[in-house]
Amino acid sequence: METSAKFGLIGKKISYSFSKKYFEQKFQKLLLNNHSYNIIDLENLDNIKNIFETEHLKGLNVTIPYKEKIIPFIDELSDEAKEIGAINCISIENGKTKGYNTDAFGFEKTLLLHKKENQKTAIILGNGGAAKAVQYVLKKNQIPYITVSRTTEINYENLSENLVKENLIIIQCTPVGTFPNIEESVSFPFDGITENHLIIDLIYNPEYTKFIRNCAEKGAKTANGLYMLEQQAEKAWEIWNS
Numbered sequence: 348m349e350t351s352a353k354f355g356l357i358g359k360k361i362s363y364s365f366s367k368k369y370f371e372q373k374f375q376k377l378l379l380n381n382h383s384y385n386i387i388d389l390e391n392l393d394n395i396k397n398i399f400e401t402e403h404l405k406g407l408n409v410t411i412p413y414k415e416k417i418i419p420f421i422d423e424l425s426d427e428a429k430e431i432g433a434i435n436c437i438s439i440e441n442g443k444t445k446g447y448n449t450d451a452f453g454f455e456k457t458l459l460l461h462k463k464e465n466q467k468t469a470i471i472l473g474n475g476g477a478a479k480a481v482q483y484v485l486k487k488n489q490i491p492y493i494t495v496s497r498t499t500e501i502n503y504e505n506l507s508e509n510l511v512k513e514n515l516i517i518i519q520c521t522p523v524g525t526f527p528n529i530e531e532s533v534s535f536p537f538d539g540i541t542e543n544h545l546i547i548d549l550i551y552n553p554e555y556t557k558f559i560r561n562c563a564e565k566g567a568k569t570a571n572g573l574y575m576l577e578q579q580a581e582k583a584w585e586i587w588n589s
Contacts, residue, residue: 351381353403354587357395357417358410361388363526363552365573366408369580389413395420399444406587407437408580411522414450414476421446431483433476436583447586450480453579457547458484458516461570466515466545470495470506472533473520477549481518490516503534511539517562519548524556532557542566551576 356366370384387398392413398404399420409417414433418424421437423445428434434446469485471478474496485492493514495501501510511517517540523533535558540546544567548559551572559569 351383351403352379352405353383353385353401354406354408355385355387355404356408356410357387357389357398357413359389359412361386361410365551365576366580369577370584373584392416392420399439400442404439406439406583408583409435409437411476415479418446420444427451427483431479433479435476435480435579436586438586447583448480448483449579449582449586450477450575451483452582453575453577454481454547454549455484455487456578457570457572457575458488460574461545461547461568462516463545463568465543468492468514469516469518470511470514471518471520472496472535474499475520478518478520481520481549492516506536508536508539511536512541515541515544517544517546519546519550519556519558522550524548524553524558525550526552529553530557532561535561537561537565540565540567542568544568546570548572549575 356364364386367384367386374382414435421444425447428446428448431448434448436447436449438445469490469492471481471492471494474494493501495506521533524531540562546562546567546569548556549572550556554571563569
């Protein structure tokens with residue numbers, strides 16, 4: 348008899364979710380009738396240990412703002428999760444939790460799919476959990492990068508057009524511009540963008556953020572976060588079933 352298995356997504360204010368739809372379609376395709384995937388919307392992590400003890404719970408995805416904050420509650424981390432300092436996937440087996448970062452896997456697939464030979468250095472916008480996975484992948488692929496955030500030396504106020512011109516990979520890792528605030532964008536010198544640039548915005552809803560649209564107008568090659576999301580979800584599924 349097929350055993351029942353529960354999965355879910357932990358985050359805050361996450362009524363919209365790619366993961367729920369993605370995994371429910373997967374269960375249908377694989378005829379896994381007693382698998383379920385729920386959205387677990389949490390104000391804070393006070394109750395997280397109880398959630399981990401939910402009967403038949405096999406795995407969780409983690410999204411904003413808990414990718415870093417949840418780590419102290421996890422029994423064990425994979426090597427890449429340790430190095431990145433953020434997780435987005437948890438497996439639960441015999442009461443033990445293990446944290447993984449499948450964002451890195453998904454982002455690397457996206458980057459290598461689109462990157463051209465002349466695109467050698469990068470600017471990362473944002474410094475949260477998703478940005479940490481991006482930093483890890485760039486280091487792994489020996490791509491030097493500059494991180495721009497509100498608190499870094501180079502920030503949204505002083506990032507120059509010239510610096511943008513010199514770094515042909517731009518990765519937007521903040522949630523700014525996510526549905527429903529689709530007309531918002533981080534402050535950015537778009538005049539530095541050229542047709543030689545590769546722009547990756549990790550947001551997938553909307554499909555084309557204001558940031559991507561502004562860059563596309565300058566002739567840049569653009570990619571959103573959908574492929575990365577699909578790839579990280581597939582990796583999570585592999586982890587939960589290994």
